Amino acid sequence: MIFDYVYSIVSRFVFSPLSYIISFIIIAILAVIVTAFIPVFIGWVDRKYSARIQSRYGPVYVGPFGLLQNFADLTKMLGKRFIATNIDVLAFNFTPIVVATSSFAMLLLLPLGAPGLEFISIPYSLLFVYTLLAISPLLLLVAGWGENNKYALIGGFRGAAQIISYELALIIVLSSVALLSGSYSIPAIVAGQSSIWYGLYLPVTLLIFIISGLAIIEREPFDVPEASQELQAGWKVEYSGIRYGFFLIGDYVRVTVIAMLVTYLFLGGWLGPVLPGVLWFIIKAAIVLMIILTPRWIFGRPRIDQLIKFGWNWLLPLAILNLILVELFVVL
Amino acid sequence: MEHKDRIRMNIGPVHPAMHGVLKLILDVEGDTVVKAEPEIGFLHRASEKIAEMRYFSNYYPIMDKLDYVSALNMEILYASTVEKAAGITISERATYMRTIMAEIQRIMSHLIFIGSLGEDFGNLTSFIWALRERELLMTIVEKISGGRLAPMYMCNGGMFYDFPEGIDKDILEALDKIENKVKHEYSAVFTKNQIFLSRTKGIGIMTKDMIKRYGITGPIARASGINRDLRKVSPYLAYDKVDFDVPVEENGDTYSRFIVRLNEILESIKIIRQCLKQLPAGNYKTAVPWIIRIPKKDTFVKQESSRGEMGIFLVTDGSDKPYRLKLRSPTFFAIRALEELLVNVKVADAFVIVASIDPVMGEVDR
């Protein structure tokens, strides 16, 4: 755990209660840097990658290869005026705060590429991450209601329906992996894959996890609640400035979290020969991230009824069947 | 409102998925549209009134801005009308050149349609790809006329300039590229894409009866099994000297409308290739004075524009300006069908259906 490490260094120089506070502050600053850097960098990757698919250049002007473009955009957002009127102030402001904090908390809970390299370590961290992911329907409904806008309301309803349809499949898949490894803690799950990756003999589970994960974070092609064409931006429509910036950051954090979860649960996390574990983790997570980012640029968006039908008729039964098979496998 | 669970959505005139400034008033129950009312007129610029104040030669820039996605078709239509009314005959080379320009513009317009249809259900890549192919032809139009979106190339009696040297090579090269993309890449992105198929097949079905009732023409009518193309029915320009097919589909859904336009691109490529091969030497322009006077008469000319049959009813009174110029726009009729088409569809489908009509509001509102 990062905190223990920092604390052990700080306590050499400063006496006990103060050292605790100082190391806490250091940790907080570190966490802010890491959680702010990751989404902005992933956002850059997404923009460059989509540009390559669409035969464009993508950002080029700000920084080397346009690396600082997203920082520039976020800075610009800070200066934007707040224009929504007739809103429910509490509901309106509640959502971006919770989206941002819950997304950052997810990053803090997950180990960043090596056992013990996490900011907060709790048992059942996987379940807690899932809870933070699955909090969205409430947020969407609150935001859609608070914005006093019909597009937002319809977007909120759609979002709640979609996420409820898919989060069940996600937790079932999560449970089947936990069943296999006998634990909900990530180091234990990774350790369980030392002989063979779960993704290799549970490919269907991996697929269900990626699909339902994309649906929960509303990544295209599952961005029906946002539907920038018909609903403009769905439940985000009235947000502007840094409130909208929080959503953007939150989106990329969630994409990163899904990629990290896939790596930990199915691709053996930091396990690998020769190279150090962190490097293995980064390579795997980057590949998964690219795969996750791709559908947005090559698929259209299904209709909401098709999406929900797919969730309940195919994904959920498949996930349950999968759970039963895994259970049988474990028992036998 | 009497229905408690009904929401009235005013979509447009400023809305990212609305083509231009179309406004739709949708009554929505949950995610289903129960009543739809299209509202137009937000781009009304009184083009018909402007015509009464301008010399015949000075109206071309206004024609450009009607259907700004296929501006050359508009110019050719107006030029044909004025020439018919004034009894000006254009050289054979000019008819071929106009045919080539009209078909280049048709391909560009249909590429925009394909892109925006994909874009309207979330596939941004298709839009950018379509624009990439359109850019090839844009460059050629720029080389020929000097303009891009509103080229201002036609004039009474022919064209302002001749084709530049070696342009036929450029055109053929661009056409080869586009044909390759349309035949292979687009079929992979669209016609083999399950999400695309599920979003377009069986959506927004227009029956033959409906087409005839609303007076819809062009690709939309041909997607519903009506085999009518003015280029075949009453050949104008050089269309009777080239060999091409009229793509017709039977189902009348959004997918058929897509396929008809996709095939029309291939047919247009065929036409341009033949025209370039047959392109005769000669004058590109008949000398016509800038200010002409046309005796009192009525002239009605209709041509197949990218969106259907565009017509001009020109009333002249012997002066140097039109006495009355009425524009018959195809999408003006097609948009009215949205009242019926959008009922009982999902909100998401409503936008795909609007995109499949392919309205350009400049031409609807005039």
Add this chain to the structure above:
Amino acid sequence: MENLSEKLIKEFNGKLDAIKGQNNLNIVALKNKKLIKKLSWEIKNYFDILYTLTVVDYSPVFELNYVFSNYENDDILIVKVNLDEKDLSIDSITDIFDSANWEEREAYDLFGIKFNGHPDLRRILLPEDWPGHPLRKSFEINDEVRHWTGLDLKF
């Protein structure tokens, strides 16, 4: 086509005139505007749609040009009807040719011609409270037009 206009002229003896010699268009002129519906029913046998409706302002007379067309061939029939400035109303043919709906609304909008029996005769291109009918030759850009600020929208 020749037969059709001749047949129509025979049927409406005296009320329908043929106008020839203009760009090979089939033009007939209807003398009595009350017969437009009867004529439309007759035309419906041969033509599918009202292709366009052109109003020409020859003040004090307004000339309506109904252009009919069909889907099978290239035929076109133009029916001219004259309306007097004092009584700018004519029977709507929307129940016969449904495609006339928006064309008639446009004629009402830009010329102020009233179509009796039209299901939804509102302005279509211009705002509902626009002063005057701009495509008339008598339309002037006066102060009312210049200071028009838009209609009060009800949400």
